[in-house]
Amino acid sequence: MKKILFLLMLSCVLSAQKTQTIPLKQSIKDKKKTAKSLTVLDLRADKTIGAITHNKELYDIKFENDSIAHLVEKWFLEDNKTLGYKDIVLVIKKLKAYDEITGKTRTAKINLEFASFLKKNDKYYFVERTQKILSSSLHPNSEIHKLTAYKIGVAMSKIITDSYEHVEEKLPLEFSDLNNYEEVFKKQNVAIQAPTLVDGIYETYETFSKQVPNAELKLKKNKKGEVTSFRDDEDYKVSSSKIYAYVEDGIPYKVTAVGFMEMMRDGRGFYIISSKEELFPKNNNSAIIVGAAFGGIGGAVAGIIINSAMAKKRKAEGENLYNVYLDTFTGDFVFDK
Known part of the structure; x- marks a missing residue:
């Protein structure tokens, strides 16, 4: 009943x-x-x-x-x-x-x-x-x-x-x-499959996935060893908005408007530990000012590197962060929340 x-x-x-x-x-x-x-x-x-x-x-x-x-x-x-x-x-x-x-x-x-x-x-x-x-x-x-x-x-x-x-x-x-x-x-993506990544600067996700950096570009650093700009073979500045990522000592870093974030990978692909709110802040005047000094509006914040240990520590301390994956095909951010 x-x-x-x-x-x-x-x-x-x-x-x-x-x-x-x-x-x-x-x-x-x-x-x-x-x-x-x-x-x-x-x-x-x-x-x-x-x-x-x-x-x-x-x-x-x-x-x-x-x-x-x-x-x-x-x-x-x-x-x-x-x-x-x-x-x-x-x-x-x-x-x-x-x-x-x-x-x-x-x-x-x-x-x-x-x-x-x-x-x-x-x-x-x-x-x-x-x-x-x-x-x-x-x-x-x-x-x-x-x-x-x-x-x-x-x-x-x-x-x-x-x-x-x-x-x-x-x-x-x-x-x-x-x-x-x-x-x-994924099986055709060289970057995902490669045990070690090729050092260099990548202007697009496609060149990153194929592991073919631009040999004419180089990193410019200050005395502290912080990246301050990207340069071409004639030492002219290249806007960071034209750079997708760079690899140094085998470690990949995604160029974002709020700094260089270390890219990690698992079975799904590459990701950074961040959030939509952090990557696209509503009030980003300070990021724009610093970015303009770095090579154009929308450029990454010079010198700021967020490595995996720092990102995991911030997440453990309660910041609203999560794994933001990079689309396997386009390299765009994939927000699961």
Whole structure:
């Protein structure tokens, strides 16, 4: 009897749950008219997206008729009347919406991972990836369920439009590898696989992952041995905003707006111990001033090196720090919180 009552109550709750559809309203027009097709592969094990609370009611976040592939492909054709020659494949690996409760604060979260590939001669060439957790505070008067659905549409439109800019064919995969593309690419990433890293200065993540530093660049230090600037072969300053990372004595350091942070690695890849708030402070006037002196606005703070021991000590002392990974493909920060 209790089981029957529970099932009836559960049925009432599910039937009372409302639905919020994801609007696909943004433009995904290929201005260069190079895209021929857009195919969606939904590789999620769990096809449900999740629910968000608004005014004490749950709203199930969904694509219309739950047909993500059909809707996105239709969206592409509606926005692109003149077709080109590129066959683009959009892979959906993660897409979850949920409420996160911390104390008395409720936050709407979206955990997503999209990747795009160029299909050519039965090979799939990596183009772009977005992997992030989006969040929005739940204010009583805000229609947070609609905002959550809207953000999903925006994230999807961005990776599609970014994918049109693909220029070179790299990291080819077989169709059977698409569901496990990250592990396949890790094996091709020299920096992740190398037991010892090559000393030098790396202007891009791509050169860092291939372990090919710029031989024309060098570090400039003061009497204390602190890095004060980057220099070219004619001893001119190079803006730190143009430097991705450097390696000294086999130890890699990520150039950030708040200093040089030692990069560590584990089975997932490279990471630094920091936080989104630290790396992107709301009030960063002091960082801008020091950075300007170092080689341009957005440059790293000269001389400040945060090594792994210092970072772990700060974390142990209660600072709100965590492992911020560097995306295996793009080198961008991945914030898991």
